[in-house]
């Protein structure tokens with residue numbers, strides 16, 4: 106067991122130089138115990154930390170806290186600024202505050218199926234504060250009448266009384282002074298450990314073990330980047346002296362986290378560009394004219410520039426790794442077609458991956474039409490193939506009897522695991538890649554093929570996301586749309602405008618236009634969503650759209666059903682397509698100029714923008730009406746900005762600011778471990794700083810082999826080696 110005295114000794118001496126301490130003389134057994142290195146001490150099981158013991162150690166394990174070091178880096182999830190502690194009658198409308206009081210009364214009411222309202226009356230002196238929780242009945246058991254409580258939240262005046270909705274609560278011992286005058290950490294908890302206990306545990310771990318932590322940055326780097334040394338930052342992130350110290354401490358850890366990530370990306374990028382081989386596939390005037398002749402329009406300057414960038418990359422003997430980003434309808438497909446045909450011109454194969462079956466089918470049609478007069482051979486590899494058909498396609502791919510393969514991500518991902526064999530793969534294009542990340546790209550590489558890569562986004566992505574999730578790629582951007590893009594008149598409406606809208610909608614249908622109706626987004630399951638779309642369909646076919654030909658599209662249908670529904674719509678046999686948001690992805694039907702979106706508040710801005718892009722493609726202006734009941738200010742702000750601007754790049758930034766990064770880093774989607782402290786929507790400046798610093802380091806030392814950075818380098822490989830396919834540190 107690690108004796109407290111030993112920990113103290115470590116604290117008062119420089120790390121690595123453990124001197125014996127006078128207290129050791131009084132500590133039986135101590136003198137026979139071998140002294141532990143700082144690293145070993147940081148690996149002390151939590152059980153032996155002050156105030157923990159075996160029982161609490163089990164609870165801490167649930168929070169993934171196993172060793173002393175884990176506790177040191179268990180950063181607060183929030184802070185309470187106790188300088189704002191107030192009496193109830195000093196509260197100010199909308200101004201965050203904390204109040205101490207005694208629970209006077211608790212009541213729980215059912216307010217509808219699955220709905221409840223929990224109320225609590227808190228008495229402070231002679232005044233009362235009412236606290237409310239909607240649909241959180243389980244909170245009731247936490248609220249014990251007569252107990253003293255610290256409540257923090259946003260006060261609202263309701264008649265004569267102050268109210269807080271969903272405040273943060275924390276129990277105080279009867280004799281405990283309300284913590285005042287400093288900033289308190291708020292940790293994530295687990296059943297059995299309360300906030301006060303957690304603060305004590307972390308506090309004493311920081312006191313005993315923070316001085317043992319070695320910095321990953323050399324001193325001159327800390328100075329140059331204006332970063333606090335880790336031993337100064339650790340205590341301050343847990344128990345800040347003031348706002349300014351907290352800022353400095355946070356900056357230190359945010360910077361470190363982002364730099365480590367940017368270094369991993371920079372190393373990956375450097376290796377891809379220098380160590381992997383790919384066939385050089387240069388373009389020429391002859392190839393260029395043979396390809397562009399196939400397009401029914403002139404390329405825009407933006408498309409031309411993107412193509413030039415791609416051609417430069419593909420001419421190299423190393424794989425291209427390029428992201429093509431552009432707004433909805435900006436014309437990414439022809440750029441991809443150019444690249445694929447360039448590969449084919451050199452006798453190589455190309456693969457185009459789409460996220461959905463519908464989109465894969467559509468790409469096939471576009472390509473088929475453009476290549477009708479050429480000898481280029483196309484094939485489709487999607488989930489709708491029978492095993493025998495799939496086998497046949499795979500055989501043809503292996504024999505080199507197919508030039509361009511259009512597939513869905515899911516299928517090719519499954520196939521790539523068992524090793525899809527191309528005779529001579531020169532290029533892979535990932536279309537509408539938003540939810541797919543680094544991992545997918547790496548997966549194909551493992552199959553032993555080294556083609557060129559082109560990744561196309563579904564929609565403009567926020568700058569910092571691009572620099573991170575696609576940070577190992579070069580970027581080409583299509584900013585201006587192709588000529589003839591229609592404006593889409595966008596309305597935000599409530600129920601009272603329904604009649605007028607449908608009247609207008611029918612009028613346009615009568616003029617020969619087509620339209621979409623997007624049913625509200627349902628997240629429970631595909632089955633619920635399908636039922637929901639069906640219901641919207643039934644209601645409309647009996648009501649507002651009774652005399653029109655309607656189609657129905659949702660995720661529960663078979664690929665064949667979906668395809669025939671789309672065919673009917675494209676051919677104009679159905680006038681209105683009632684659908685889930687599946688149509689958002691790339692569907693292109695020029696005569697569709699009308700769209701109704703139901704439950705608009707449930708969609709993200711990027712999704713709404715994608716949907717809007719569906720009705721801007723024809724010869725006539727588009728009309729979009731979003732019916733929404735904004736439940737929050739955030740959702741209202743989102744919908745307002747949607748009607749105000751149609752610039753996808755601007756909307757992407759707004760959405761990101763409003764909603765935060767959410768689960769961008771969900772391992773399923775991107776395969777990158779989650780960021781623990783940095784926030785890509787908030788820490789934009791630090792992302793840019795870290796990226797520039799990482800680039801500079803890797804430019805001069807591609808494998809980060811300078812011994813001064815050995816510790817940092819280990820951290821990079823430890824954290825991202827697997828996710829970014831970097832292998833282990835040498």
Ligand code: ADP
Nearest residue numbers: 402403404405433434435436437438439587588
């Ligand atoms: P996205 O970038 O959303 O994938 P697409 O590649 O599907 O957009 O292109 C959208 C539409 O614009 C298509 O109908 C396409 O034929 C058309 N288009 C693309 N480039 C041009 C161009 N240079 N001139 C005219 N129309 C174009």
Ligand code: MG
Nearest residue numbers: 437438536691
């Ligand atoms: Mg597209």
